[in-house]
Amino acid sequence: MTVTAPSPAPARATAVPPAVRRARRRSAALGVLAWLVGIAFFLPVAWMVLTSLHSEADAATNPPSVAASLTLDGYREFFGATGGASPWPPLINSAMASVFSTAAVLLLAFPAAYALSVRPVRRWRDVLFFFLSTKMLPVVAGLLPVYLFARNVGMLDNIWLLVVLYTSMNLPIAVWMMQSFLAEVPVALIEAARLDGARLPTVLGRVIAPVVGPGIAATALICFIFSWNEMLFARVLTGVTAQTAPVFLTGFITSQGLFLAQVCAASVAISLPVLAAGFAAQDKLVQGLSLGAVK
Structure with a gap:
């Protein structure tokens, strides 16, 4: 007669202490806040770079045109390619x-x-x-x-x-x-x-x-x-x-x-x-x- 060993009882999930859950939520909130602050600081720089690649007419529109065609005329003007002062x-x-x-x-x-x-x-x-x-x-x-x-x-x-x-x-x-x-x-x-x-x-x-x-x-x-x-x-x-x-x-x-x-x-x-x-x-x-x- 073969005796079958009883299968082990499923392990119960260990309950996460409330302090750990609060610490995780606080860490996630701080991470999201850090990302938002970083994006807030980066957006003006990204906007400046994007505007530098627009023509003067597109850059002067209100509100500014994001999907306007790109050009290097601003950089050519800066480096004196059009006869301006050399930088x-x-x-x-x-x-x-x-x-x-x-x-x-x-x-x-x-x-x-x-x-x-x-x-x-x-x-x-x-x-x-x-x-x-x-x-x-x-x-x-x-x-x-x-x-x-x-x-x-x-x-x-x-x-x-x-x-x-x-x-x-x-x-x-x-x-x-x-x-x-x-x-x-x-x-x-x-x-x-x-x-x-x-x-x-x-x-x-x-x-x-x-x-x-x-x-x-x-x-x-x-x-x-x-x-x-x-x-x-x-x-x-x-x-x-x-x-x-x-x-x-x-x-x-x-x-x-x-x-x-x-x-x-x-x-x-x-x-x-x-x-x-x-x-x-x-x-x-x-x-x-x-x-x-x-x-």
Whole structure:
């Protein structure tokens, strides 16, 4: 006689605790909210790109025509293919001012941040607050003294004046950011290098710099963006020789009216270097900001 073993009873579904269900719903709601915020920020950029590919007649319609035919006339106008002013001198000026000022900021901020974090000076918190307090003064408040100084020393319409100004404007932020990056470096690593006979330049360049490389990249990218986008000083202190890209962009707003397609095409073209730099360094930027620069 064959005895058949009883089949196992079906396992009961484990009930999900109410706290877990609430946490899942809250996470889903936050995810949807994050997507909505991201789309809200992306839509103006997408609309600007789409408008730049329309003709002036289609871009000026109210409401704007989304399904209008696409054209590159706005970009041809921006790059001077139809006989307009060439954008390359302003773009080169912006690149020079941004790159040179960012390099100067890093050279000055790195040792300053080292002195405030790894080998802290006395009352280093007060020093950091002083650096940050320099950003509390409105930029327009210092515009007239800077203009008078530049006129008296003959540096109006000079790209190197912008390099100096951008360096001084971005240095407090760079010191503040890099101080938090260098504070994450283990002191034992520096002491080991000193025991091996490494001097301060070697410690900074071969020991600390590789460890905080993402932080340096994040600081450099932010300073570059601030310098590239600055327009107030560039508008007042430059004319033709040292004109930057944001100032050149305002030239498309004339007394004849606002050429919307051309302005959008110029905005897209001027934004591309910053977007390319951000895309190339996006992994370093995320790693750098996660070190503690933004809290």
